[in-house]
Amino acid sequence: MCYFVHIAVPREYAELVRAWPRDDLLATDCSVQPLLTQFPRHWAVFTVTDPSGHCSCDLHHVPKRFDEDRERAKYQAKGWSDAKIARAMAGRRPKETRHDRFVDRMAQLIRACGRAELCTVDGHGAEVPAFPRETLQLEAYLSASGAYPHSRIVAVVSDKPAG
Numbered sequence: 001m002c003y004f005v006h007i008a009v010p011r012e013y014a015e016l017v018r019a020w021p022r023d024d025l026l027a028t029d030c031s032v033q034p035l036l037t038q039f040p041r042h043w044a045v046f047t048v049t050d051p052s053g054h055c056s057c058d059l060h061h062v063p064k065r066f067d068e069d070r071e072r073a074k075y076q077a078k079g080w081s082d083a084k085i086a087r088a089m090a091g092r093r094p095k096e097t098r099h100d101r102f103v104d105r106m107a108q109l110i111r112a113c114g115r116a117e118l119c120t121v122d123g124h125g126a127e128v129p130a131f132p133r134e135t136l137q138l139e140a141y142l143s144a145s146g147a148y149p150h151s152r153i154v155a156v157v158s159d160k161p162a163g
Helices: 012-018 067-077 081-094 098-113 138-143
Strands: 004-010 026-029 041-048 115-123 134-139 153-157
Touching: 004 012, 004 098, 012 041, 012 098, 012 134, 098 115, 098 138, 098 153, 134 138, 138 153
Parallel strands: 134 153
Antiparallel strands: 004 041, 004 115, 026 041, 115 153
16 A cells, blocks of 8 residues: 655745655645645645655655664674775665655755644545644654654644744
């Protein structure tokens, strides 16, 4: 089953989302009526997917992170030199993912408008239950690598006022 990520922002900030590069993240106006009613009334609501519009699975699931300290300790235990370990680490560091870019864009958006709301739905969302709401500070969202609870609407708010 696929997941779909939906975001909502105050309508006056909708163009910031529409300006996202479409070759990386596709943000389209959300058309899932049962979901639209759960976001603030005068906000713009988007469905964010991969560029093909297929799904948002790589945006919803936080990729497994490379633990450099753990890997370094493993090589040290094998008696590797610092130079050899440094070369091994340089070759193993992960490249930036679409998920990373989504989290960065969300952070920029939240800093600009002060607040955005996110929700992930299983499937295409023909049947959407009334989701409970939760609020996260932007720093908590970022320290969790963009993870947020599933099956609820999460408002991510800036620690500093917009402006």
